[in-house]
Amino acid sequence: MVFGPISPNPRRRPSGCLKLAGADIPWVDRHKYVGIWFTSVQRDILTLRVHYEKKEGAASYVFWRSILGCDLFVGRGRLPPTVGLQLYYAVIDCHLTHGADMILDVDNTSSNLLDDLNRMVLRRILGLGRRSGIPQLYSELGVYPLRVRRLELALRYLRYLIALPESHLARKALTESNRLRCSGSASWLGDISFVMRSLPFSSPLPVLPSLAHLSVAWCDETIKSLREATKDWVSSEIQARVSLPLLHGRREPLEDKPPRPIRMCRRHYLHRVTIPEHRHALTRLLCGSFRFRGIHKPATLVDPLSRLCRKCGLADEVPGHVFMQCLHPDTIAAREELRHGLLERCNYTLPTSNSDAQAFSLLQDLIFHWDRVIPTARFVLVVAKSWKFFGNVMPTRVCEDDPGAEDGEEEEDAGL
């Protein structure tokens, strides 16, 4: 491979090629070595942009062939999230993280190619619109952000290199990388340090020390810190968003243990609610895809009159009122159906709620319950279908649903 563009003028090219075993080695400006593409004609040669482009193309192709192909087979939107995640880890993730141990995400333009695709896949698995928010994708599916996973692979590779004997070639390369970093030149260790510093965590990761102070224990501890900091970031981002009130302070129900706060995991409703229409309605309610009046802004910034319920006009249009207190005949009928369902299925009597806080708390209790979530998800769909203001009108059949619809909040640059 040559450095710099190859001139189209034959007179300006080298007169001959290098030969190996009698055969010419052609001049090329990009080359694939051990599965990684190198190029010398793009500005950011060190970020290996062409490798990101190739892997984004491969992951997109597999995405269309696997998850979207299954959607066509079983019906649009009917693929259970558990199966969707299995396909994601089996055939897509390997492309998204390919070469992550060597190629660090130091260039946002390149890494965004993979990041954008990763978010699109996660939204499709959840059944959310293409502009829905970002942190809820990670909190609901229990998938770590792509940049975090790619950095973790690099740290694990660093751990492996440190444990090698001094005479090993890869260990010698690490020593050279450390020398370059100490002299202020570009290096692999310098890239790791840059990526660790650039993550948007409130509690920063430890500073990468020089090779003399690096150890296997340091790597293990840093990987743990990386995971904890990611969970803290996801949790704090969700707490900071007024559009996700039902996720604030949630406690995850478990089958045989008392509920407890879990910042990231594959949520119970994704497999407990087996009817796709019901699951979609509940997922979109929790993930902020329903447009309640004034709920996407702090209450103090909205005129009180413009926050009133569009069905009954008696109280603020917030989730607790719309589902548990609204006196519109459609909602009352749906609530009666829920009352019968809870009594029959869970032997639970639905209490009446006298205040907004009680109504909100009751709705959270119903959703974040191992058994009660099943009739509650049906109830959410029935109520939502009568509200054309909730973004797109909820479909009567899931095959009419369009997970790519722009029914969510504006995507914000959440930093991961």
Ligand SMILES: [Zn+2]
């Ligand atoms: Zn109302």
